[in-house]
Amino acid sequence: MSRIEQIAAQLDDAAHHAREVEQFDPQGALPLDEAYAIQRASIARRLARGEHRVGVKMGFTSRAKMLQMGLSDVIWGRLTSAMQIEENTSIDIGRYVHPRVEPEIAFVLKRALHGDETGPAALAAVEAIAPALEIIDSRYRDFRFSLPEVVADNASSSSFVVGAWSDPHIDFSNLGLVLDIDGRTSQVGSTAALLGHPLRSLLAAARLSAAAGEPLQAGDIVMAGGATAAQWLHPGQYVRVDIAHLGRAGFYVTGSRMDA
Numbered sequence: 001m002s003r004i005e006q007i008a009a010q011l012d013d014a015a016h017h018a019r020e021v022e023q024f025d026p027q028g029a030l031p032l033d034e035a036y037a038i039q040r041a042s043i044a045r046r047l048a049r050g051e052h053r054v055g056v057k058m059g060f061t062s063r064a065k066m067l068q069m070g071l072s073d074v075i076w077g078r079l080t081s082a083m084q085i086e087e088n089t090s091i092d093i094g095r096y097v098h099p100r101v102e103p104e105i106a107f108v109l110k111r112a113l114h115g116d117e118t119g120p121a122a123l124a125a126v127e128a129i130a131p132a133l134e135i136i137d138s139r140y141r142d143f144r145f146s147l148p149e150v151v152a153d154n155a156s157s158s159s160f161v162v163g164a165w166s167d168p169h170i171d172f173s174n175l176g177l178v179l180d181i182d183g184r185t186s187q188v189g190s191t192a193a194l195l196g197h198p199l200r201s202l203l204a205a206a207r208l209s210a211a212a213g214e215p216l217q218a219g220d221i222v223m224a225g226g227a228t229a230a231q232w233l234h235p236g237q238y239v240r241v242d243i244a245h246l247g248r249a250g251f252y253v254t255g256s257r258m259d260a
Helices: 003-017 031-046 065-068 119-124 148-154 199-210
Strands: 053-059 074-080 090-092 098-107 127-138 157-163 178-180 184-190 222-225 238-243 247-254
Touching: 003 031, 003 148, 031 074, 053 065, 053 199, 074 148, 074 157, 074 199, 098 157, 098 178, 098 199, 098 238, 119 127, 119 199, 127 238, 127 247, 157 222, 157 247, 199 222
Parallel strands: 053 222, 090 247
Antiparallel strands: 053 074, 098 127, 098 222, 127 157, 178 184, 178 238, 238 247
16 A cells, blocks of 8 residues: 555544544645545545545635634535435434534535636526535544644545525525524524635635546535534534524434543
């Protein structure tokens, strides 16, 4: 195996078996193109097990987070069929290492999107939008990682839940949202937190996936990025996001943690 394949196998095994692994690049010296090569090789192992790609997720879509990480661009990861959780069903927390949840907005496409799209053209390619939740889960010990490490780890993507789909022609640039855990407000935010407008996140997804030779296709889901800080998940919780004019999405947390 090449070093890229070795690290990809290690991260895939960590995700598959819900085990922590040590950092391989704590100083962040690995070039990002190599980190994305590791991510791609890791996802290839999932596809070889029978999963199929269903879309992409965006990360670091907050301007403040980009500045904190020293970035001039967002990061992205791949979504597969095994990551999608049916809305209002449950996840087994034992399948995760460091699970946290973020409220998001999701797009589903009715036509392919390439890297040179304008905003109006990208919006015309959207079939529908929906409230969504992403369960992120870094596989590194003690939730510590450098930028190349999080990219290699599929941008911490683990699972996602999408609510009912709605007409994308409403103004979704600045919709208020609330993340509830067990009926109590945990986070309050707005879709405007996503690069100022969630459509910019979709454009970035189209550009980055096309540059990787994997342009977005009809039927793809795009998770636009966390609209608030992520919240830790614990057994017994019910998690729900409510987004103005879009509705809600939720899931239950069951099971137990090995380290509990």
